Amino acid sequence: LADLWRGGRRPALAVAGLILLFLVGNILNVSRLFRYGRGGYRPALHYMADHTPTRNILLSSDHDCRHRLLLSYYQRFLPPGKAINYISWHGSGLPVPRWVLRHRIGTARGPDPTHLYRNGNAYRLRKTFPYSDLSGWHLYLYQFDDGTGEL
Numbered sequence: 148l149a150d151l152w153r154g155g156r157r158p159a160l161a162v163a164g165l166i167l168l169f170l171v172g173n174i175l176n177v178s179r180l181f182r183y184g185r186g187g188y189r190p191a192l193h194y195m196a197d198h199t200p201t202r203n204i205l206l207s208s209d210h211d212c213r214h215r216l217l218l219s220y221y222q223r224f225l226p227p228g229k230a231i232n233y234i235s236w237h238g239s240g241l242p243v244p245r246w247v248l249r250h251r252i253g254t255a256r257g258p259d260p261t262h263l264y265r266n267g268n269a270y271r272l273r274k275t276f277p278y279s280d281l282s283g284w285h286l287y288l289y290q291f292d293d294g295t296g297e298l
Contacts, residue, residue: 176281185283186250187276188221194274194288195246196229203232207244207264211236213284214248236265243268245291250284258287268292 148165151158195204204225208214215233222231234244247262247270262270270289277285 176279179279180281183277183279185281186217186278187286188217189224191248191274191276191286191288192218192221192225192231196226198273198290199229199245202228203230205232205234205242205245206248207234207236207246208248209236209250213250243291247289247291249287249289251287252284253280258285261292262289 148162152162153159192204195206199205206218218231218233225231232242234242243266244264247264249258249262251258258272258275260272262272264270269292271292272287273290274288275285276288
């Protein structure tokens, strides 16, 4: 392309056209990256904080390594007085998490409206957080359903 650029007006126009085609081809992906980012950890944490009456947000997930790493980064954005108490998927099951994060990479199909946690507790889908498809994953936030109808 550099040789074409220096080759005169017509080749330079061809190079400019190729660069423009490249930019137009990527603008959709880049705009989705700016809109959704790599996932919705920050808004998910704020939603949990707003809907958790206690200081500790009892949280588990479908993948300890992936989620725990990102949650440890994003917890700094929690409102003052709130903290994450992450419960490993492979732990003893006590205490029972109030929230469960699930994820899906690639094209989002409709998430399951309910989720049975490993100890048999039922959780209901509360929010979905899309990502840009360039990097990251869709997040699905589930809340413990204790059967009282109160969440």
